[in-house]
Amino acid sequence: MADRRNDSNRDRTMDNIIMEIDRLNSLSELKPKKYADEKGYADRIAKHFSKGRDDSEKLNSNQLRKFFGAIRDIESKDEDWEEIEPQFYLLKPKLAVSVGRKLIPRDFHRLMMVCMSKIDIGNNEHNFKNFKVFVNFLEAIVAYSKYHNPK
Numbered sequence: 001m002a003d004r005r006n007d008s009n010r011d012r013t014m015d016n017i018i019m020e021i022d023r024l025n026s027l028s029e030l031k032p033k034k035y036a037d038e039k040g041y042a043d044r045i046a047k048h049f050s051k052g053r054d055d056s057e058k059l060n061s062n063q064l065r066k067f068f069g070a071i072r073d074i075e076s077k078d079e080d081w082e083e084i085e086p087q088f089y090l091l092k093p094k095l096a097v098s099v100g101r102k103l104i105p106r107d108f109h110r111l112m113m114v115c116m117s118k119i120d121i122g123n124n125e126h127n128f129k130n131f132k133v134f135v136n137f138l139e140a141i142v143a144y145s146k147y148h149n150p151k
Helices: 002-022 032-036 041-050 061-077 081-100 106-117 124-148
Strands: none
Touching (some): 002 106, 032 124, 061 081, 106 124
16 A cells, blocks of 8 residues: 555656646746755656656666757757757657657656747747756756666
């Protein structure tokens, strides 16, 4: 019985984070203290994916680093949103195929899609600012994932 309650709490934690991010007008409203601090979003997300009920609910560190690497590649290309926008949108089908192949959990896909929906809002300068927050948020998730799953 306690295991089911813990699983339910895990699911609610992720749902709550996704809902809170979805309420934002843009990702730049997400402050570093909220996501990067200990027990912040990134820490809680990393913990969630390190303790999945089975392998389909765990986020493989290789897949996480691969996705983060793709985002870093986009970031390094240019500081103009118009230049990086096509590569940004191509991340969505990459995420979809990873879910289809069961390489990443559906919850991670949901989280990334909600975050990504909060980036291309406004002018190019604001979109790039949102993208930078996305990069930093993902970097924090990668760091806490290594902390919670040091293997």
